[in-house]
Amino acid sequence: MSPSEKIPQFPRTYWREIDLPKFDVLNEDISVDVCVVGAGITGITAAYLLAKEGVKVALLEAGSVLNGTTGHTTAKLTAQHSIIYDELINHFGEDQAKLYYESMMSAIQFVENSGVDCDFSKEDAYVYATTEQYVETLKTELEAYQRLGIDGFLKDTIPFQHIPVKGALVMRNQAQFHPLKFLRSLLDDAVKAGCSVYENTVAMNIEDEDDSPIIETKAGHRVTCKHVIMATHFPFWDKPGLYFARMYAERSYAIGIKTDKEYPGGMYISGDGPTRSIRSTPFEDGQLLIIGGENHKTGQGENTITHYEALEDFAEEVFGINEYHYRWSAQDLVTLDKVAYIGPITSERENVLIATGYKKWGMTTGILAGHLLTDYVLNRANPYKELYGPSRFHADPDLKSILTANADVAKHLINGKLEFFPREPEDLQVGEGSVVMFNGKRAGGYRDENGKLYVVDTSCTHLGCECAWNAAEKTWDCPCHGSRYAYSGGVIEGPALKALELLKEE
Template sequence: MSNAKIPPLPTYPESYWTGTTEELPSYPKLQSNIEADVVVVGGGISGITTAYILTKAGLRVVLLEAGRLLSGTTAHTTAKITAQHDLFYDELIRQEGVEKAGLYYNANLDALHFIRDTVQGLSIDCGFSAQDAYVYTNSDDYLKKLQNEMAAYEKLGIPGALVDRIPLNGIPAKAAVVMKDQAQFHPLLYLKALVRHIAEAGCQIFEHTTASKVQQGDPIKVVSMDNFEVSCKYAISCSHFPFYDGHGFFFARMHAERSYALGIRTDMEYPGGMYISAEEPKRSLRSATAADGKPILIVGGQSHKTGQGICTINHYETLQNYAAEHLGAQEITYRWSAQDLVTGDKIPYIGRITDSSDNIFIATGYKKWGMTSGTAAAMIISDLIQEKESRYADLFAPSRKLSAKTLKNLVVDNFDVAKHLIGGKLEMVHRKPEDLALDEGAVVSVHGKRAGAYRDKDGKLHIVDTTCTHMGCEVEWNDGERTWDCPCHGSRFTHTGEVKEGPAERPLKPLTL
């Protein structure tokens, strides 16, 4: 470690995107039964883009969001618009063959072009800029992997190069694979414009409306937690984790990962480009513009399975030290984290939820690349609803056949779930609620049983049952975000027990001393 001065972390997490976006207009809660052609559940990039395409096509669309629009994963991304999804194409060719790997690339390239054309067509001021994307390594062990990835680019006709350095001074790199002409933007400014457009075009938007189930039939009925119904011909779950499972057991076919990011100020001259390390721990870099017009860098990394990381504030501190040593960070203006879902074969689930369901669709499992994958999902599903041919439908189909290797990966993931399910029940807890300092949370013992407690900055104790309401695993305290996170399937709850991210639908039970 160098003697670089390490700037302090912000006390509370906030993403650069939310910190530099004026509040969106608010929308009402659903409080009556209504009808539509299409119901889209989820107010992130997938849901809003889907609503935009279908509203533009003349369909009557209802958009439901459980909280506030653009408050979920889309607000906590690094916002790279790229078909370069880490080192993936060599693996994908070996797993699925050249044809399917080519379809994956072209689906994401189409998404990039859609975003670019929409920005230009609607004159959206969202910092869209073309950038080359780099996967770099400083490890001899990864040089061969980069060579193999470049060979995959050549097989697929991807414009790129294998280079022996990156333009970014301060970051040690022995080689890199570059994918040309990718892009970056400010996702909330982009989507804010789309929301305004769909609202003006007649799309009905409801916030604070949690979709809880689907009643199949003609029409389909999407039912809210308050038992109001939206009758429709098509229902689409774009809610990060599907709110409706359709017996697809998606909670057992994906795992949740958290990652972390900082917004930093530095005097270092940034040469452009977007960067991600090939090896662990991941390091992701891109530029942005702060509210005062000055440049900042976004530094990301430190992935781990949700609820299974070390003391989570340590992940921020590791990035903090990295930013000071390698990037000359003078100030850290933002810190935030994101949650992403990863499928067994690393290909998102996009399309009809089952072969037998013609009218219910899902979009999930973007493995940290939601700007292109989420946009591609909107394009694919919109084509299917409009009865247009989609050459990508079979590749991303949620009901696709899984390889033996993928099934093995899922067995390992679910064994890990079982380990945490049992381990949480057997854990010995010695701390008491009265032991907690201000702004501290921990697993504690209440009446001899495991519980979760957080003492807020005003001294008030908030105590909850730590048994996740999804499948009964024991949640863990996330001190970096002040949330309760489930290590089994990634559900997250606020310090008072309210659901922050699914698959759980019900809050943690409150307890009293």
């Protein structure tokens, strides 16, 4: 059987296989102290902490709670964000690099101390090298560990004989958990403490006059508040800070399998490419192995189904696949200096707060952000404000990164407009999507499993780049700033707020 025949037909994430609460849509104007937009790990953590402090909170979610990036993670709770600490020391200094580590460890401690039944377990985390060259990188990173007082050491091997490892860097006392079991408990407690939650409520704009921001929803309702927290992955209102020019979007993939081999424990990630992430979680009467990796910029690269095939090939070779249960993908944003933006959207708008740019390490960073944003709202001191402040700028690497990122955007903006595609919408087979020519112009077509044809204008409604077809997820993805759309045109992920124009449906 070929790899593509084994792959589950549709993406499905293991974490959402639990009962989650349902909430009504917002159907009236309301007034609260804080409006949190986005019901993922950051938004729910912040709403929980604020509600427990007696703050009147409304939590708005454009779709269903916990169905975004938080529901599509590998769920490692770790301060070992691959290789980062030597770079942090060079760009931020030793004191700030140590604060980065301490902030992530505080997030792990929060989950451990919560008492929530969420499959929490302490695990060592490993970054491994498959080349002698990368072993030298691990040695340099170990020196950074030692300077910062991080509990870690080098090993020659990891317990997987089919991975050609040359060395591995271990960080002790890390953890893993079931993120939705944990956050479901926090959400329930937030509601009990008075937090109002609204699903299928799309925030479109913010009016920030007279120090009382007003969130305008797609349905025309208004939420007046003293503070806004944008926990929407990408800030839905980003014009003041121009965040689309200060980050880029990457996709990554994961599969969930069962194997006959006993799992030895630990969490693993390759340092050199291609990225491979390995962990396990309790599942049925045994363990589900979660294999992740295959990073690429959103809307760029090869046929996306090949990324699942590559992970399957790796899992088969290393573990042997007994049962193939799940496949899913996620998207995250990377900042210019690889540290998240958490705090006021600009120095002039201190009551509009953001949290974004987690670089695929959203479990610890999201929990940290919930605490940090709570302290901003309550005007409390926090040692991590300077490190994560969104208004920071460092000439190196920020200047180089912003020039490189925006040159890439310009290339895709121009090239996409000049492409010609000989296919017509009528050529598409059932289950097939492609760029096509429609009425003499570039468009996107998809024919669903029932034979229904959808044709959309592929020009991204954010800044006009041409979207690419994502065959694995059946979406239109923008290669410039990471907006994603359903095959019928609806927005799945921002920064875009408006749907692609539906040109034909039959």
